[in-house]
Structure formats: structure tokens, C-alpha cells
Amino acid sequence: MVEPSGRRFSFEGRSRTAQPGETLLDSLVRDGLPNLQRSPRYHRPRAPFCGIGQCTGCLVRVNGRPNVRACRYLPLDGDRVVTENAWPSRRFDLLASFDVLFRNGIDTLHGFRRPAFATPLFHRVVRRLAGYGQPPTGESAAALSGPPDVREVDVAIVGAGRSGRAAAAALVAAGVHPLILERRAETPPLPGAVVLAATTATFLPPRTGGPEGTFEMLAYGEPAQGVLVRARRVIAATGSYDASLLFESNDRPGILTGDAALELTRRGRPPPFHRAVLFGSGDRARTLVERLGDHVSAIVAPGEIPPELVSAATQAGIPLYPRSLLRTAQGRTRIRSVTVQSRGQGTPATLECDALLLAHRRLPNGQLFFQAGARMSWRAGTGAYYPVVGEDGATSVPGLWAIGSASAALGAASVGSGERVASALTGGSVPVAPLDRVRPDGPNELEGYYRELLRAPRTGRWIACPCEDVLLGEVEEATRNGYRGIEVVKRYTGLGTGLCQGRYCLPDGLLLLSIAEGRPPTEVGYITQRPPVHPTPLAALAALDASVSAPEGS
Amino acid sequence: MNGPRRSEYAVAIVGAGIIGLFTAYHLARAGVGPILVLDRGFLSSGASGRNGGGVRQQWETRATVRLARESVASYRHFGRDFGYNIWFRQSGYLFLAETNADLDRLRPVHELVRSEGLHSRVLDPHGVGRLVPGIAPGAVVGGTYLATDGILYPFPAVWGMYEAARGLGVEMALGLEAVGVATRDGRVNGLRTSHGSIATPKVVNAAGGWSGDFSGAAGLEVPNRATRHEILATEPMKPFLDPMVVRPSDGLYFSQTMRGEIVGGLTLRHPPGADRGMASSAAFLPRMASALSRLIPRLGALGVLRAWSGFYDDTPDGLPIIGEDPRLPGFYHANGFGGHGFMLAPAATRRVARTVLGERTDLDPSVFGPGRFTGPAPPSSVERLQLG
Ligand SMILES: Cc1cc2nc3c(=O)[nH]c(=O)nc-3n(C[C@H](O)[C@H](O)[C@H](O)COP(=O)(O)OP(=O)(O)OC[C@H]3O[C@@H](n4cnc5c(N)ncnc54)[C@H](O)[C@@H]3O)c2cc1C
Ligand code: FES
Numbered sequence: 022m023v024e025p026s027g028r029r030f031s032f033e034g035r036s037r038t039a040q041p042g043e044t045l046l047d048s049l050v051r052d053g054l055p056n057l058q059r060s061p062r063y064h065r066p067r068a069p070f071c072g073i074g075q076c077t078g079c080l081v082r083v084n085g086r087p088n089v090r091a092c093r094y095l096p097l098d099g100d101r102v103v104t105e106n107a108w109p110s111r112r113f114d115l116l117a118s119f120d121v122l123f124r125n126g127i128d129t130l131h132g133f134r135r136p137a138f139a140t141p142l143f144h145r146v147v148r149r150l151a152g153y154g155q156p157p158t159g160e161s162a163a164a165l166s167g168p169p170d171v172r173e174v175d176v177a178i179v180g181a182g183r184s185g186r187a188a189a190a191a192l193v194a195a196g197v198h199p200l201i202l203e204r205r206a207e208t209p210p211l212p213g214a215v216v217l218a219a220t221t222a223t224f225l226p227p228r229t230g231g232p233e234g235t236f237e238m239l240a241y242g243e244p245a246q247g248v249l250v251r252a253r254r255v256i257a258a259t260g261s262y263d264a265s266l267l268f269e270s271n272d273r274p275g276i277l278t279g280d281a282a283l284e285l286t287r288r289g290r291p292p293p294f295h296r297a298v299l300f301g302s303g304d305r306a307r308t309l310v311e312r313l314g315d316h317v318s319a320i321v322a323p324g325e326i327p328p329e330l331v332s333a334a335t336q337a338g339i340p341l342y343p344r345s346l347l348r349t350a351q352g353r354t355r356i357r358s359v360t361v362q363s364r365g366q367g368t369p370a371t372l373e374c375d376a377l378l379l380a381h382r383r384l385p386n387g388q389l390f391f392q393a394g395a396r397m398s399w400r401a402g403t404g405a406y407y408p409v410v411g412e413d414g415a416t417s418v419p420g421l422w423a424i425g426s427a428s429a430a431l432g433a434a435s436v437g438s439g440e441r442v443a444s445a446l447t448g449g450s451v452p453v454a455p456l457d458r459v460r461p462d463g464p465n466e467l468e469g470y471y472r473e474l475l476r477a478p479r480t481g482r483w484i485a486c487p488c489e490d491v492l493l494g495e496v497e498e499a500t501r502n503g504y505r506g507i508e509v510v511k512r513y514t515g516l517g518t519g520l521c522q523g524r525y526c527l528p529d530g531l532l533l534l535s536i537a538e539g540r541p542p543t544e545v546g547y548i549t550q551r552p553p554v555h556p557t558p559l560a561a562l563a564a565l566d567a568s569v570s571a572p573e574g575s
Numbered sequence: 576m577n578g579p580r581r582s583e584y585a586v587a588i589v590g591a592g593i594i595g596l597f598t599a600y601h602l603a604r605a606g607v608g609p610i611l612v613l614d615r616g617f618l619s620s621g622a623s624g625r626n627g628g629g630v631r632q633q634w635e636t637r638a639t640v641r642l643a644r645e646s647v648a649s650y651r652h653f654g655r656d657f658g659y660n661i662w663f664r665q666s667g668y669l670f671l672a673e674t675n676a677d678l679d680r681l682r683p684v685h686e687l688v689r690s691e692g693l694h695s696r697v698l699d700p701h702g703v704g705r706l707v708p709g710i711a712p713g714a715v716v717g718g719t720y721l722a723t724d725g726i727l728y729p730f731p732a733v734w735g736m737y738e739a740a741r742g743l744g745v746e747m748a749l750g751l752e753a754v755g756v757a758t759r760d761g762r763v764n765g766l767r768t769s770h771g772s773i774a775t776p777k778v779v780n781a782a783g784g785w786s787g788d789f790s791g792a793a794g795l796e797v798p799n800r801a802t803r804h805e806i807l808a809t810e811p812m813k814p815f816l817d818p819m820v821v822r823p824s825d826g827l828y829f830s831q832t833m834r835g836e837i838v839g840g841l842t843l844r845h846p847p848g849a850d851r852g853m854a855s856s857a858a859f860l861p862r863m864a865s866a867l868s869r870l871i872p873r874l875g876a877l878g879v880l881r882a883w884s885g886f887y888d889d890t891p892d893g894l895p896i897i898g899e900d901p902r903l904p905g906f907y908h909a910n911g912f913g914g915h916g917f918m919l920a921p922a923a924t925r926r927v928a929r930t931v932l933g934e935r936t937d938l939d940p941s942v943f944g945p946g947r948f949t950g951p952a953p954p955s956s957v958e959r960l961q962l963g
Contacts (some may be wrong), residue, residue: 023576061811085876085877086876087810087812087877088812088877088878123626129660129662130659130660130731130734132660133658133660134654134655134658134660135654135655137655144662144664144833145814147662147833148813148814148833149813149814149833150809150835151811151813151833151834151835152811152813152835153810153811153812154811154812154813154814155813155815156709156812156813156815156873156874156877157812157873157874157875157876157877158873158876159709159872159873161873161876162868162872162873162874162875162876163872163875165875165876166868166875220921224855224857226854226855226856226857227854229857237857239857239860239861245875247861247874252628258679286799348724349958350624370941392854394854438740502738504618504734505617506617508617508619508620509618509619511615512619512730513734515731518834518881520810520811520880522880522881546844551855551881551882551883552855552860552881552882553881553882556810556878556879556880557860557878557879558875558876558877558878558879559809559864559867559874559875559876559877559878559879560785560864560868560876561860561864561877562860562861562863562864562865562879563864563865563867563868563875564861565861566861566862566865568861569857569858569861570857570858571858
């Protein structure tokens with residue numbers, strides 16, 4: 022695909038240009054990290070957080086279509102981009118007074134019941150607070166309707182990361198030509214394979230017609246093309262993402278996941294920060310130090326810091342805060358500093374910074390496995406469910422393989438696991454190297470961390486679910502009132518029901534409930550993964566209506 | 576899960592959905608005790624935690640209109656009575672007619688509803704368009720509308736009833752399964768559970784989509800059939816749609832909740848009994864997306880956030896089963912509510928409680944009684960309006 026050199030669009034009425042390969046967010050970030058959104062209940066300023074199309078920090082309205090993620094959107098000539106959910110403007114929002122007025126939270130469960138005559142008014146106010154934007158315009162929808170893209174293939178691979186590409190390359194070498202679906206727009210071609218870039222697999226139901234049947238996987242291409250993939254075999258190499266962290270004011274602009282930091286600085290783009298505090302000490306933290314060390318001003322870790330990271334940090338002159346709690350972030354429209362405290366009653370220290378990078382925990386993208394009905398097992402170390410796989414990556418569902426970090430293999434094993442599955446699929450015609458770095462499971466470091474953190478008295482906002490502005494106090498109230506288990510607490514508080522589909526709140530939610538309820542996370546519950554994997558435009562799904570098989574027996 | 580705390584109860588209620596909880600509440604209010612409510616799942620794991628929250632009073636059968644109207648009155652005061660805000664919004668139910676024949680089928684309902692003193696209206700396309708901004712031109716020839724119908728947020732209703740019943744001393748055993756009943760001299764005298772048996776002269780079957788199974792376990796053949804129904808929620812947005820919209824021709828229904836999401840579904844025939852799982856099917860998302868975005872084209876640019884499914888507990892005549900089973904005294908039915916258990920719960924369970932107390936109710940046994948399927952005469956009413 023040849024891109025036009027520079028696309029002109031308008032942002033809040035001002036003309037701007039996006040360079041080739043630049044997303045809308047890349048282009049806006051050239052002027053610094055923008056506050057693009059407001060949180061739903063308290064209208065707190067929000068900014069991009071994840072950089073990979075999952076959080077609600079960069080939702081904008083493009084040509085009358087709401088909830089467009091600036092970090093995933095490639096602007097076109099003539100696009101009109103505006104921000105929503107703030108009045109009169111995104112910089113000055115009168116509704117932000119709710120954050121001050123409702124110090125103890127807006128209690129929609131028990132509040133607003135009286136007086137009865139005011140009910141219609143309460144409904145109006147609360148309905149206005151919900152949501153991030155106005156409904157779409159008719160024109161925006163008309164621009165999205167198109168024909169479906171239906172593919173029938175032997176092998177489909179979801180994800181063109183390291184493991185997905187390794188599997189594809191090995192398959193091609195053995196004479197099998199897979200179809201690859203990759204959510205990112207920038208995906209290099211792979212000779213011998215068909216790559217659908219900017220295409221998100223969103224629903225993999227159990228296969229139709231028994232073990233000889235095919236998978237019918239629903240997907241969509243940006244912005245809204247319906248894609249139906251009929252495949253005999255599916256290799257899911259969906260990877261992992263950086264988790265969020267709970268502390269006071271954990272939703273402030275400038276708090277970024279490691280994913281966001283890497284995404285925004287890809288291909289040598291300058292980072293939108295100068296002095297970032299880095300939280301974490303594993304492989305991910307080391308990658309960030311290697312890539313962005315000049316812009317990292319301190320490393321804070323919940324536990325010990327391994328020697329390799331210590332020496333890398335020392336070389337770069339970065340101070341270290343091992344075994345520390347991250348307590349608070351200061352700053353309203355942009356983080357100014359964070360307060361950390363060494364564990365076991367240490368004195369708090371304030372670290373000035375203009376960003377906080379979260380790189381303490383990577384979570385698998387396991388939705389497709391749940392949807393397809395694969396057997397999952399709990400790994401305490403990460404605090405997440407992974408598909409149970411054999412040596413070659415075969416899940417319990419015949420024809421579905423799991424490789425790379427979505428299956429708990431890491432680093433070099435990503436390539437190894439890709440080769441193994443290719444070998445299995447082609448009857449052993451691909452040579453495989455031993456899997457050298459499947460990560461062993463271990464105890465969960467965060468559990469003890471949160472236990473200690475939450476023991477101290479708390480002030481300010483602790484946002485357990487930023488998408489829906491659910492407060493930690495509300496989750497605790499549910500437990501106090503006798504509502505047990507993640508499924509019930511989800512329904513009681515709304516935790517996990519927002520636009521990120523729980524990615525940035527349910528994993529911590531499981532740990533917190535496990536602590537509060539005094540039972541292991543596996544008893545607190547299974548997080549039911551409801552399709553689709555990512556919000557999928559109705560227009561894209563509608564286009565597939567004639568192509569998808571009817572339910573069996575109907 | 577531990578077993579029940581006592582060995583003997585006055586009443587045991589199987590199922591802690593909205594029906595079981597309301598029934599327990601009414602019984603406890605009437606002074607009955609001790610009462611055990613047991614549920615093998617978590618609170619709200621059944622249909623009561625998976626529905627669209629629609630509350631309508633437009634029905635084909637007079638008795639149902641009355642039950643619904645009484646329920647609306649109860650839900651209006653739910654917040655005052657039970658401490659939880661269910662966000663009951665009386666912003667109407669709109670039935671769409673695509674053809675004049677559709678409209679003619681809606682007229683008798685309209686007449687019946689009016690004869691009950693409810694101000695149903697017949698709307699022309701213009702009137703429909705005012706209620707559904709952005710509806711495709713030519714999509715309808717009109718519709719019927721009742722402004723006092725509405726939607727509620729189901730979860731707080733479950734919490735409110737759970738706490739109200741508990742507050743009156745009802746014992747709630749979550750994670751406990753009922754596996755059968757014990758009988759003596761042809762009467763119920765106990766309940767067998769996954770954690771031992773209890774003695775009780777009265778068992779209420781409020782097991783929703785699994786009520787047929789539980790009746791079967793008690794040796795009673797019943798016509799209840801569980802059908803899986805799928806539903807989805809879109810990304811939330813600012814308010815734009817007030818009423819619940821229903822299209823009888825394909826069973827499409829949707830509304831915009833207080834959280835801003837469009838929540839709705841349509842009828843997609845799943846093979847009966849084939850799959851008791853709660854997963855979504857590949858066919859539903861495209862079908863529903865197509866129906867919604869054809870009717871209101873602007874919604875095409877909105878994302879689907881999540882889809883799920885639940886079970887209707889269907890009966891052959893589309894009406895619930897309420898009353899003591901003539902074949903097994905002490906076994907009470909409070910099931911067969913199809914896709915309407917939430918909206919009928921407050922009023923219907925008042926009758927359930929009365930029958931459990933041995934009192935007469937205003938419900939005609941030939942319309943609601945369990946004996947109507949096994950007696951010599953066929954059931955005397957049929958409710959075909961089987962929609963959200
Ligand atoms: C998709 C969908 C949309 C709907 N939309 C609406 C609507 O808009 N308006 C409306 O009024 N209604 C609607 N309904 C119907 C409504 O949700 C149900 O009629 C109502 O919730 C039934 O309540 P219940 O208490 O009878 O059943 P449930 O809520 O299903 O509760 C039954 C309980 O019994 C338990 N149970 C079953 N067997 C056993 C056993 N052997 N031992 C112990 N426990 C057992 C189950 O775990 C379950 O919790 C909808 C339903 C669905 C599925
Ligand atoms: S943080 Fe996104 S749903 Fe909770």
C-alpha cells in the first residue's frame with residue numbers, strides 16, 4: 022500500500038498533517054501528550070494510557086463517528102476530528118465539578134431514590150454522564166458500509182508478532198500458506214503468506230460440524246470491514262499486554278503502560294515525556310530502560326530488582342527504589358510526581374516526573390481461547406488464565422493452537438513455539454529447537470504488595486475501573502455487603518463492563534477480591550470472556566450476516 | 576459451600592433468581608419461617624442477571640395485563656421500599672409494524688390494553704420517527720405505544736430483594752443444588768440437596784430455565800422447555816433513545832439503558848435442548864447487527880461491546896405456571912416465565928406466596944395452574960406476544 026505523503030485533517034477546527042505511517046495519536050503527540058477524554062462519572066481529565074487500542078484515554082469523534090481510538094486511527098485527507106464528553110471544552114469542563122462535589126463517589130446503586138418527583142431529573146443527569154460521545158451520525162455510518170471479505174483457508178494465524186511470524190515462516194517453508202490477521206496497521210509483508218493488516222479477530226466460536234468442521238472466525242478490518250475467516254486450523258499468537266496498577270489517582274494523564282511508551286516511540290519518535298518513573302523490574306522494564314533510558318528518572322519495583330537491571334540502570338545513572346509501594350500520583354491534567362514508600366513502614370519519598378511507565382506485569386490476550394471453549398489453567402505468577410497446551414502448542418480444542426506469550430512461552434520461546442506448531446501442522450517436516458525459556462510459574466508478587474498497600478488509611482480517588490469510574494471503595498462495599506465472587510461484584514459495581522472489556526481492571530479485581538474474601542483467586546472466579554474481543558462496529562458485523570452459517574438445527 | 580444451617584424448614588425455594596427472591600420476601604412478610612432459598616450458582620447467574628430489563632403492560636391476555644400493571648406499580652416504589660435504585664424509567668414500549676397486516680395484529684392488543692385503562696396509542700410513521708431518531712425511511716407503517724411501560728436495571732432489583740428477604744430472616748444458600756424431593760404418602764416432605772437433605776413440607780420450583788429439570792427430578796413431567804436467547808450491548812453513548820423498541824416480525828427488541836448502551840436481541844432459533852451452555856453463537860452477532868443497523872442506519876458506526884445469552888423457560892401457551900402441582904401436593908410451581916419473568920415478578924410472586932399459604936388467588940387455574948396441561952381441557956388462554 023502506498024501512502025499519500027502527509028494527510029491533512031482538522032483537529033478541533035485547526036488544520037494538521039499526519040505524516041506517512043502516523044496514527045492520529047502520533048500526530049497529536051508531537052505537541053505533547055494530549056488530554057483527549059474525560060472520565061464518565063467524575064469528568065476527570067484523561068489522556069492516552071495504553072497506546073494499543075484498548076483503554077478509553079484517546080477516544081475522539083471522527084467525521085461524526087464516536088469512540089474512535091486515536092492510537093489506532095490513520096487519518097485521511099479531509100477528516101474532521103473533535104473531542105467529546107467535555108463542556109464547554111476539553112480543557113475547561115464544567116462537569117469536572119462532580120469530582121469535587123461527589124467526594125465520596127456517585128452512588129447510583131442506593132442514591133437518587135428520593136424525592137420521587139425528581140426521578141426524571143436524576144435519570145437525565147445520570148444518563149448524560151454515561152458514555153463518551155454523542156451517537157453517530159447517519160453519514161458516518163453510511164461511509165462504513167461495504168461488502169464483506171470472506172476467506173477460506175487451511176491455516177489462519179491470529180497475530181503477526183514474533184511467534185506468529187515464526188510460525189508463518191516455518192509453515193511457508195514447509196509449503197503451507199497461512200492467512201495472517203494482525204490488528205496493527207504497520208505490518209511488514211511475509212512472502213508466501215497472506216497478511217491482513219489492521220484486521221482484528223474478534224470472535225472465535227467453537228467450530229461447527231464436529232472435529233471435521235471448520236472454524237468460522239469473525240473479524241473486522243479498520244475502520245469497519247466485515248471479515249469472515251473459515252479455517253480448518255487456527256493458530257492464536259495473540260500475545261500479551263502491560264497491566265495497570267492501583268494507587269491513589271491511578272488514572273492521571275501521563276500514567277502510561279509500557280505498551281504505550283514503546284508504541285509512541287516506535288521508529289525513533291521522540292517520547293512525550295522527559296523524566297519518567299518506571300514501575301517494574303522484569304524483562305519488560307529492561308526493554309524500556311534499553312529503549313528509553315535517557316528519559317527514565319527512577320525505577321520503582323514492588324520486589325527486588327534483578328542484577329541485570331541494576332547494572333543497566335546504574336550505567337545510565339538511574340536511581341533505584343526496590344521493594345517499594347507506589348502510593349499516590351500528583352498532578353491533575355498531567356502527572357507531576359509520584360509518592361513511593363519502601364515496604365515495611367519506610368518513609369515516603371516524592372519523585373518528580375512527567376510520566377509513570379507501568380511495566381510490572383504482562384497479561385495474556387486469551388479471549389479467543391475462552392470463546393472457543395479451550396481448557397484454561399491459572400498461573401499464579403501472572404495472575405491470569407492461560408490455555409492448557411501440549412508440547413507443540415495444541416490446546417484442548419482440536420485444530421486450535423496457542424503460541425507465544427499468550428500461551429505463557431516467552432522471549433526466545435516465542436520463535437520456538439511458532440516453529441513447533443508449524444512442525445505439528447505439517448507432520449513433522451519442520452525442524453524444531455528445544456523450548457528454552459518457558460517461564461516457570463511462581464507465587465504472585467502483587468498479592469502481598471496489594472495486601473500491604475491497602476492496609477494503610479486511604480484518601481483521594483482509587484479508581485478500580487477507569488473505563489467506568491468504579492471506585493475501589495465500591496468494590497470493598499460489595500464485599501462488605503456479602504456479595505462474593507468476581508461475577509457478582511462485576512454486576513454489583515460495574516467493574517469490568519467498560520470499553521476495555523475489563524482488561525485494565527478485572528485482573529487486579531481478582532487479586533483484590535481474593536484478599537478481601539480470604540480465598541484463592543481461582544475460587545473468586547473465572548472471568549467470563551464475552552465476545553467480541555474488541556468492540557466491533559455493527560456495520561462490519563452486519564456485512565457478514567449473509568455469510569455466517571445459521572445455528573445448527575435451525 | 577456448606578449445607579443448610581437447619582434440618583427443617585417451613586418452605587424451601589429452589590432458585591435465587593428474581594422469582595425465588597420475591598417469593599421468599601412475600602412469604603416472610605406473611606410470617607412464614609424458617610425459609611430456605613437455595614441456588615446452585617451465584618446470585619444473578621440465571622436469567623435474572625442476563626435480561627434486557629424491559630417492563631411492559633401490553634399483552635394479549637387480560638390477566639397478564641393486570642399482573643404487569645400491578646408490577647409496574649411495585650417497581651415504581653422499589654427504591655423507597657428496598658433501598659436500591661433500579662432506575663425504572665417509564666419511557667414507553669413501542670411496537671413496530673412493518674406492514675398494515677402487522678399493525679392489524681397489534682390492534683387487538685391495543686384495544687385490550689385501553690379497555691384496562693392504560694393509554695396505549697397507535698402511531699403513524701411520523702409518530703414512530705419522533706420516538707426513534709434516525710429510523711430508516713419507510714421502515715415502518717406505524718406502531719403502538721404505551722408511555723407508562725419502561726425499562727429497569729435488573730441487578731439492583733436482585734440485590735434489593737436478596738437483602739430484603741434476608742432482612743426478614745430468610746436463609747440464602749448460594750452454591751447449593753437441589754437434586755430432588757422426598758415424599759411421603761404422596762406429599763412432599765423433604766428436599767434433597769448436594770449437601771444432604773432437609774425436611775420441609777413445601778418446595779417451590781423457581782429454577783427458571785432449569786425448572787423443567789427440577790420438576791423432572793421430582794418425578795413430574797412438565798411441558799417447560801428451555802430456549803437459549805442471545806443478547807448484546809453496544810458501546811455506551813449519550814442519551815438518544817427513550818423507549819424500548821420491539822419488532823414482532825422477527826423478535827427484535829432494544830433499548831438504551833441508563834448506562835448509555837443499546838441492549839437488545841432478536842429471536843434466533845437454537846435447536847431445543849441441544850446446548851445448555853451460555854455461550855454466544857457465530858450467527859447472532861451479524862444477524863442482530865444487521866437488524867439494528869438497517870432499522871437505525873446511524874448505529875452502524877457504533878461498536879458492539881459484548882454479547883451473552885441466557886435461557887427462557889418457555890411453556891406451550893406462553894404463560895407462566897403458578898400453583899401447587901395436583902399430582903404432588905407440597906410441590907409449587909413458580910416458573911415458565913419465558914422472556915417476561917422480570918416484569919411480572921412482583922405481582923406474580925404475590926400469588927405464588929398465597930398459594931403456598933393455601934389461600935385462593937385471583938388467578939384462573941385454567942390459565943396459570945400447573946394442572947392445565949394434564950387436565951381434559953386444553954389451556955384456556957394463549958399469549959403469543961413472546962418478545963422482549
Ligand atoms: C436474553 C434474555 C432477555 C430477557 N429480557 C427480559 C425483559 O426484557 N423483561 C423481562 O421481564 N424478562 C426478560 N427476560 C426473562 C427474565 O430474565 C426471566 O423470566 C426471569 O429472570 C426469570 O427469573 P427466575 O428467577 O425464574 O429465573 P433465574 O433468574 O434464571 O433463576 C433461576 C435460578 O435457579 C437456579 N437453579 C436452577 N436449578 C437449580 C437447582 N436444581 N438447584 C438449585 N438452584 C437451581 C439457577 O442457578 C438460577 O440462579 C429475559 C431473559 C433472557 C434470557
Ligand atoms: S478498566 Fe476498562 S472495563 Fe474496567
